[in-house]
Amino acid sequence: xxxxxxxxxLKGIGGLYHVDTPSSVYFCRPKGLFRLENISPLVGxxxxxxxxxxxxxxxxxxxxVPRKNELVRPRVANVDQAIIVFSVKNPKPNFDLxxxxxxxxxxxxxxxxxxxxxxxxxxxxxxxYEKIGYKxxxxxxxxxxxxxxxxxxxxxxxxxxxxxxxxGKSSLINAILGETIQETGMVSxxxxxKHTTRASFLIKSENSFLVxxxxxxxxxxxxxxxxxxxxxxxxxxxGNCKFLDxxxxxxxxxxxxxxxxxxxxxxxxSLYEELK
Ligand code: GDP
Ligand code: ZN
Numbered sequence: 688x689x690x691x692x693x694x695x696x697l698k699g700i701g702g703l704y705h706v707d708t709p710s711s712v713y714f715c716r717p718k719g720l721f722r723l724e725n726i727s728p729l730v731g732x733x734x735x736x737x738x739x740x741x742x743x744x745x746x747x748x749x750x751x752v753p754r755k756n757e758l759v760r761p762r763v764a765n766v767d768q769a770i771i772v773f774s775v776k777n778p779k780p781n782f783d784l785x786x787x788x789x790x791x792x793x794x795x796x797x798x799x800x801x802x803x804x805x806x807x808x809x810x811x812x813x814x815x816y817e818k819i820g821y822k823x824x825x826x827x828x829x830x831x832x833x834x835x836x837x838x839x840x841x842x843x844x845x846x847x848x849x850x851x852x853x854x855g856k857s858s859l860i861n862a863i864l865g866e867t868i869q870e871t872g873m874v875s876x877x878x879x880x881k882h883t884t885r886a887s888f889l890i891k892s893e894n895s896f897l898v899x900x901x902x903x904x905x906x907x908x909x910x911x912x913x914x915x916x917x918x919x920x921x922x923x924x925x926g927n928c929k930f931l932d933x934x935x936x937x938x939x940x941x942x943x944x945x946x947x948x949x950x951x952x953x954x955x956x957s958l959y960e961e962l963k
Contacts, residue, residue, distance in 0.1 A: 772850035
């Protein structure tokens with residue numbers, strides 16, 4: 688029987704999974720045992736499949752490779768990095784949302800790349816984030832600025848695009864896909880009606896896989912407040928606070944408090960309060 692190992696699920700619709708193999712996409716159902724074990728495959732999963740009907744490209748998923756990570760919104764497994772998109776204008780950057788997204792990326796072990804789009808309309812001061820060490824890419828879908836740099840950052844990785852609505856995520860994804868564009872309507876979710884929940888899927892572009900996250904304008908964090916300090920990546924550089932379990936709030940001789948950027952520190956305190 689023809690088999691493929693370690694191949695990736697691109698999409699799942701009604702229990703039928705589209706699996707990307709070197710020869711073609713196969714439409715696979717999970718083997719019955721998964722249901723008994725209460726396991727269901729996820730978009731982004733690496734799986735082993737057996738082909739049951741070659742002419743119709745049908746197969747069965749026999750194994751799911753353990754996941755590196757698993758996002759909830761969008762529901763996708765094995766994501767490498769978050770592409771956090773803002774526009775410099777219309778709408779202007781929401782740094783509160785940006786900090787929340789960097790926290791979430793860090794919590795899920797994702798690299799974060801900050802993209803500021805619509806650079807044809809203005810500029811942005813992202814020095815703080817550059818200092819922290821985030822990769823920053825300035826783009827414009829209008830002029831083509833930064834698109835090649837963004838493509839390079841995506842190469843060989845699974846990237847989830849997030850950011851609030853209207854910043855140009857769909858436009859950027861379309862620009863990246865260029866002529867190889869697939870399922871245009873679905874990339875942006877436009878025309879699908881406001882209240883329909885979209886299933887997540889991976890968009891393949893050469894060596895890269897992209898996922899469009901649902902747009903949002905605010906984001907509530909929900910995890911134990913003690914963890915927050917671990918997700919401000921720059922805090923890790925200053926590990927010599929007087930107290931080992933320093934929360935970097937009111938403790939004396941806090942190294943973090945001394946060194947980190949004031950705006951980020953204020954954000955840390957307010958997010959900490961919010962998590963209480
Ligand atoms: P999304 O909601 O994040 O997917 O944003 P869209 O891709 O739908 O873009 C929202 C609006 O911004 C559309 O009218 C786009 O034409 C416009 N837009 C996207 N990228 C740029 C850009 O780089 N420059 C300018 N001036 N407009 C842009
Ligand atoms: Zn401290």
